[in-house]
Amino acid sequence: MNDKASTSKQDQIGREVELEATNMAHGGIAVARLEGRVVFVPDTIPGERVLARITEQKKSFLRAETLSVIEASEHRQPHVWEAASLERTPAKRAGGADYGHITPQHQRALKAFVIADSLKRMAGIEREVEVEKVAGPDDGTGWRTRVRLHVGERGNLGPMASRSNKVVYVPDLPLATPGVQETAPLREEFSPSVGTVDVIEPSGAGGARLIIGEQSPSTITEIVGDREFVLDDNGFWQVHRSAATVLTEAVQSAIDAERFDAKAANLDLYGGVGLLAAAVGDRFGSGVRITSVESDERATEHASENLADWLGASAVTGKVEHWVRSLADWSPNEKARLAAATVILDPPRAGAGKQVVDALAAVGPAQLVYVACDPVAFARDTALLAEHGYQLGSLRAFDLFPNTHHVETVGTFRRA
Template sequence: MAKRDLRTTLNPGDRMEVTVDNVAHGGLFVARTEHGVVFVPDALPGERVAVELSRVAKSFAHAETLEVLEASADRVEHFWPEARVERSANSRAGGAEFGHIRLPVQRGLKTTVLRDAMQRFGGVETDVEVQPAPGDDERGGLAWRTRVRLQVSESGRQGPFAARTHTVVPVTSMPLATEGIQRDALLEERLVGASRVDYAELGDGTVDVIATEGDAPEGPTQTIVEYAGDRAFHLDRAGFWQVHREAPALLTAAVRRAIDTDLVDPKAANFDLYGGVGLFAATLGELLGPTTRVISVEGDEVATDHAAENLAEWVGAQAITAPVASFLAQTRRTATPNELRRLAAGTVVLDPPRSGAGKQVVESLTALGPRQLIYVACDPVALARDTGLLRERGYELTSLESFDLFPHTHHFESVAAFRRA
């Protein structure tokens, strides 16, 4: 029996009352109605809410929550006044979409999303649970962001976009930011002419402010220093660094745990793909010793230059600027039999963007046949889909850890290990 097309009965702007059934990926919740599935934000399973439809597709609709009619016992008052459901959707600050949910319940919902994704897309049943980062429970999940990006309106007011829009919501506070950023932020200033402003609390406790016109940061490029544990990393002041104050140390420790040292060969061709400034390449080097052969591959030239500096103590380390897919394809085409043997003995760490590694990268990587892969993932569905691709090509999941490095949002990080069967 063909499913009914929701567009024949529903239209954007329609209002209805729905009962929320479950959590979905992306910070949304599922309501099953007589018309079909409606995805709802700012809700909780079991709640009855009044919503207004914002988009109607053939098999599902999206809505904005207008009012909570029957609240869950797990609902709390949102910690950020600018993000509360009592505000209209267009004036509701984005970036803290789980802030109305008790912190342990947030992690339970993320655990549900991860387990469901791994089963549906990866074909793997797992009992993994999303774990808190050190100090977050004591802080109520606040004051963890060492990097905050705010948009700037035409009038110069600063704030995030409202969720699912490009409407700037001016704010007077940033509770998820570190205490240093909260202290030094220029929220009362009008930044007329800027398109966005980035605040960063650096490893030495100073706060950097980068105002941007268009796509280019103002002023000359500068090098800063950040830390993972006791190890220093040089990077561009506008470059990527892990956002949560505990993330660099926590993730490198998780990568170290995920590596099976019995399968490690320091003289093999070991890779750090999507390597940034060499955070995980350094982890490999520390684990495997001073003669470690490791190649960090990163598409950003400035980050690669810093990676070369950060990896200088390992005589066998290299930093290459290239798209990962192109690098792997070229390696497959040009590797000699001896190089292929070293590649097959290697350990690979990959930390792809939110979209995941994808089919092309997985095919090229598994064709080289490294002994083990350590996958750092910031999206559970992308990880699950790549898990399915890896399993089809002879790799099995051997360990999985997940960490709530983005409290009060739907995001979290996972570290998965795969071994060639």
């Protein structure tokens, strides 16, 4: 082993240094430089000087934890959640509120920067991006309808610490809805074998409830406008109390009506329990044909029920990346219906990816509406779509995760 190299490696870890953050990276972590090397440092705002401790050393970058602020940004505010703030030692800071020390308006500006920067670097697209505030308190609290708590070694219940798998004690959950806050059993003890306790507050009947460990699922309802959706209590549903409404309206207004054909083979990929297929159906009427594709079997069963108002709607269980392969075998008539289709995509964080983009582009749908919860994956898929001639049209972004770095983007694509 090279002694010199190993000594310098150890020298960095634990070293306390002053850092000046210059940028915000994807993932809510600020970027600084130390002796020419990139350092990723959380709990810091670009423009600030902080005292930080180096925690990790990789070949091309370092990671650090912020100990205190030396020169604060004008955008710094007292953290909305004391349990996640610099008042706590780094190992005990709760995860899930990594933007809580930043004023709400500046949080949105930073998210807009990350979206625009990702599009520029990965897809070569220059865009002004605005992240829209959604309904709710100005300080970005009280929105989370779903919270996962973990049981610690001593039976204590809490969130994980930031960037760690250690459970930390918290006295409150200010990002959660009032119902979730009241119901969360933060002071109770659980057997470590339980693993997790989810606290959810559906908008339908019944109010907030707990899902303890692997307990068998029960059915809940969520209300969006005049529509009721049934789903399993442990199934996927948008987390912000306004998200389902915001995304319904965003998808409805993103679709170009002139390119929409109700009789085409319209698709809702990664469809969950049918929220966005219903959004399409509600805009274009009872004659809409649309197929929802979703990997979770129970969600698909619920989607069938939730889409019963449309005779031409169906839901299939399958992984989208596998299901799209079958498109190549569709008959010429069916392929013509695909070419006339509007495709909604709402993939998980990893994005749709090359396999899905290639297979879709090969059948050439009239338009795509892409709902993205990860700006980098969205930018990567935007570049892949551009290779097939699909250009990014309208782009909106919504602050559906206030006080965190997460953001939801809705983009439209069509061939010129």
